[in-house]
Amino acid sequence: MQIKAALAHANNAELRIEDIDLAEPGPGEVIVRVVATGLCHTDLTVLAHAPLPWPAVLGHEGAGVVVKVGAGVAKVVEGDHVLMTTSSCGTCKSCVAGQPSYCVHFRALNTSGGFRRDGGCSHSQHGKPVYGRFLGQSSFASHVLAGERNLIKVDKALPLDLLAPLGCGIQTGVGAVLNTLRPSAGSSLVVFGAGAVGLSALMAAKLAGCTTLIAVDRLASRLELARELGAMHAIDAGQADAVAAIREITGAGADYAVEATGIPAVMAQAIEALGIGGTVALVGVAGATASVSFNPMELQNKRITIKGSIMAGDHGVPDVFIPELIDFWQRGLLPIEKLVKHYSFDQINQAVHDAHDGSTVKPVMRLPQ
Incomplete structure (x- = not known):
C-alpha cells in the first residue's frame, strides 16, 4: 500500500514528507494507521550521525488504529486502538524470563532496516529499499507495519495524541x-x-x-x-x-x-x-x-x-507496565501532559528544531486523519 512518510535522506538533513510503499502484513504482523507519534532523543541521535543506508523512516513512539492484521494475529483486531513499543521475539531466554526490553534478538528485530527473511524490504520507494521498521515501527509515517508483540491495546476513549510517548520516552x-x-x-x-x-x-x-x-x-x-x-x-x-x-x-x-x-x-x-x-x-x-x-x-x-536501563527496564513487560502508566496518569500521578507540545505532521522539522534547542520537552506530531 502507498503511505506518506517523513523521509531522512542524510544525516542532519531536513525530513521530507513523501509517498512510499509499505508491504502487506505477513504472519504475526499488523498495519496501524498512525494517529500520533512522539519525537524521541534517540531519533535525534540517529538523525544526527547514524551510518544508515538512506533514505530512512524513523520514529518509535507511535499510537494509532489497527487497519489490517496478518495470519495468526490474536492480540488485536481491525479497529483496535494501540500504543506501540519496540520489538521482541518472545522466545529467547530474556523474553521467557520476563525481560523483553533485553531480548537477545533486539538488534536484529529493531534495526534490520525492514529487511525480511526472503530478502525483500517492508518499505520501498520507486522499487528501491527504504530503511524502515526502526525500533519496530518507523512511526514518522501515516501507517506502520508492526509485529503483534509491539502493540499494547488501549481503551478507545484514551487520547492517543497524549499517550503516544508511553511507548518509549516516558x-x-x-x-x-x-x-x-x-x-x-x-x-x-x-x-x-x-x-x-x-x-x-x-x-x-x-x-x-x-x-x-x-x-x-x-x-x-x-x-x-x-x-x-x-x-x-x-x-x-x-x-x-x-x-x-x-x-x-x-x-x-x-x-x-x-x-x-x-x-x-x-x-x-x-x-x-x-x-x-x-x-x-x-x-x-x-x-x-x-x-x-x-x-x-x-x-x-x-x-x-x-x-x-532501556525501555521498560528490569523485568518490565510493556503489556503490563504501560497499562500501569496509564493508570498513574488517570489518577493524576504521572502528569505527562506537562511535558507534551503538539505539532502537525508537516511541522516535523520544527519539532526536531525545538527538541534540539530544548524549547519543547516532548514533541508529539498529530497525523492527518
Missing part, C-alpha cells in the same frame, strides 16, 4: 526508577538531564516515595518544570559544580541517580555523585563508540552499583 524514564532502581521510600534521587526521560524518572521517584529529589540541567525552563513536578532542588549545571551541590544537599552523596543525557562526562558525574551504597541507572543514549571513565577504587570503597 516508559524508559519511569521504568528506570520503578523497575530498574526500585528506590526505597525516604531515599534521595538525582536526575541528570531534565528532558522527557529525566522528568519521567523524577515523577516516578516521587511515586516511589523518594523524599529528596534533585534535578540537574542547563536550561532554566526545564529546571522550573522539574520543580513543578516534584524536585526539591534544581541545579543549573552551567552555573554550579553539580557533584559538589548534590553532596551538600544530601550530606554524603545521593542514594540513587538516573543519567538521561547520554553525555559520557555527565555519566561520570552521575557515578561520582553517589553516596555509600548508591546505585545509578544509565539511560541516555551515548552512541556505540562512547566510553565513560570512573575510579574503580571509589566504586569499591562506596559499594556503588552501575546499571543500564
Whole structure:
C-alpha cells in the first residue's frame, strides 16, 4: 500500500514528507494507521550521525488504529486502538524470563532496516529499499507495519495524541526508577538531564516515595518544570559544580541517580555523585563508540552499583507496565501532559528544531486523519 512518510535522506538533513510503499502484513504482523507519534532523543541521535543506508523512516513512539492484521494475529483486531513499543521475539531466554526490553534478538528485530527473511524490504520507494521498521515501527509515517508483540491495546476513549510517548520516552524514564532502581521510600534521587526521560524518572521517584529529589540541567525552563513536578532542588549545571551541590544537599552523596543525557562526562558525574551504597541507572543514549571513565577504587570503597536501563527496564513487560502508566496518569500521578507540545505532521522539522534547542520537552506530531 502507498503511505506518506517523513523521509531522512542524510544525516542532519531536513525530513521530507513523501509517498512510499509499505508491504502487506505477513504472519504475526499488523498495519496501524498512525494517529500520533512522539519525537524521541534517540531519533535525534540517529538523525544526527547514524551510518544508515538512506533514505530512512524513523520514529518509535507511535499510537494509532489497527487497519489490517496478518495470519495468526490474536492480540488485536481491525479497529483496535494501540500504543506501540519496540520489538521482541518472545522466545529467547530474556523474553521467557520476563525481560523483553533485553531480548537477545533486539538488534536484529529493531534495526534490520525492514529487511525480511526472503530478502525483500517492508518499505520501498520507486522499487528501491527504504530503511524502515526502526525500533519496530518507523512511526514518522501515516501507517506502520508492526509485529503483534509491539502493540499494547488501549481503551478507545484514551487520547492517543497524549499517550503516544508511553511507548518509549516516558516508559524508559519511569521504568528506570520503578523497575530498574526500585528506590526505597525516604531515599534521595538525582536526575541528570531534565528532558522527557529525566522528568519521567523524577515523577516516578516521587511515586516511589523518594523524599529528596534533585534535578540537574542547563536550561532554566526545564529546571522550573522539574520543580513543578516534584524536585526539591534544581541545579543549573552551567552555573554550579553539580557533584559538589548534590553532596551538600544530601550530606554524603545521593542514594540513587538516573543519567538521561547520554553525555559520557555527565555519566561520570552521575557515578561520582553517589553516596555509600548508591546505585545509578544509565539511560541516555551515548552512541556505540562512547566510553565513560570512573575510579574503580571509589566504586569499591562506596559499594556503588552501575546499571543500564532501556525501555521498560528490569523485568518490565510493556503489556503490563504501560497499562500501569496509564493508570498513574488517570489518577493524576504521572502528569505527562506537562511535558507534551503538539505539532502537525508537516511541522516535523520544527519539532526536531525545538527538541534540539530544548524549547519543547516532548514533541508529539498529530497525523492527518
